[in-house]
Amino acid sequence: MSNNFWQNPDLEPKRAFKFILSIPGVSGVTEGIPEFLVKKVKKPEWEITATEHKFLNHSFFYPGRMKWTAVDVTIVDTVSPDSNGSRRVMELLEASGYELPTNPSAGAGWGTVSKKKAVRDALGAVSIITINGEGTEVERWVLNNAWITKVQFGELNYENEELLDVTLSISYDNAFLQSSDFPGNGTIPQTSS
Numbered sequence: 001m002s003n004n005f006w007q008n009p010d011l012e013p014k015r016a017f018k019f020i021l022s023i024p025g026v027s028g029v030t031e032g033i034p035e036f037l038v039k040k041v042k043k044p045e046w047e048i049t050a051t052e053h054k055f056l057n058h059s060f061f062y063p064g065r066m067k068w069t070a071v072d073v074t075i076v077d078t079v080s081p082d083s084n085g086s087r088r089v090m091e092l093l094e095a096s097g098y099e100l101p102t103n104p105s106a107g108a109g110w111g112t113v114s115k116k117k118a119v120r121d122a123l124g125a126v127s128i129i130t131i132n133g134e135g136t137e138v139e140r141w142v143l144n145n146a147w148i149t150k151v152q153f154g155e156l157n158y159e160n161e162e163l164l165d166v167t168l169s170i171s172y173d174n175a176f177l178q179s180s181d182f183p184g185n186g187t188i189p190q191t192s193s
Contacts, residue, residue: 014138018131021073024124030095032124034083037075039165041128044141044175045069068175070149071128073168077154085166089151095122096147118147126170139179143172 003011021041025032049064077085096118099111126146130139150169 012132014130014132018133020129020131022125022127022129023073025092026095026121026124030091030122030124031088032092033075033085033088037078037083037085039074039076041074042072043128044071044143044172046175068172070169070171071143071146073170074165075168077164077166086153089148089153089166089168092122092148093151097121115145115147119145123147123170126172139177141175141177143170144174144176146170146172 019041020035021033021038022035023033046066046068048066050061051064053060053062075085081087093113096113097111098113101110123146126143128141128143129137132138147170148168149171152167154164154166156164
């Protein structure tokens with residue numbers, strides 16, 4: 001059978017709008033970000049630097065270090081107490097170790113963000129899940145040691161009727177792909193509904 005979309009009905013392309021972003025938080029510490037608030041997410045990217053070596057009139061390039069770039073996430077902000085996007089993001093910041101300087105002379109407000117707290121106490125296991133037309137998971141990107149590096153709480157504007165967004169930049173050490181057709185990383189773990 002042909003391997004193109006026009007002649008093979010079993011060949012289904014991945015679609016940009018069929019995804020779930022999981023930022024579960026940490027049980028008993030943070031609530032994470034509700035999946036239904038996520039508007040868009042950028043999938044992981046990596047780059048390898050090139051080191052140049054010049055010899056006479058020629059340039060030769062050699063691979064350098066590999067670097068994973070931050071993932072950008074946009075969520076819709078709501079006024080509901082249970083799913084208020086701004087409140088959830090601020091709770092993640094506090095769980096990461098940040099404290100407002102309320103009374104510096106008494107030692108309160110000296111807490112700073114640490115990687116341990118930002119990863120283990122705030123976000124939990126961050127995953128970007130692609131689903132097919134039946135809602136079955138076909139791909140999962142897992143961001144190892146993910147933590148929030150930047151937040152933008154949107155812009156208020158009298159001339160704009162759009163929903164208010166919160167944008168997050170999430171850094172991570174590395175990412176791996178879990179897919180049933182990619183044997184290098186095993187199979188997709190079953191998730192509970």
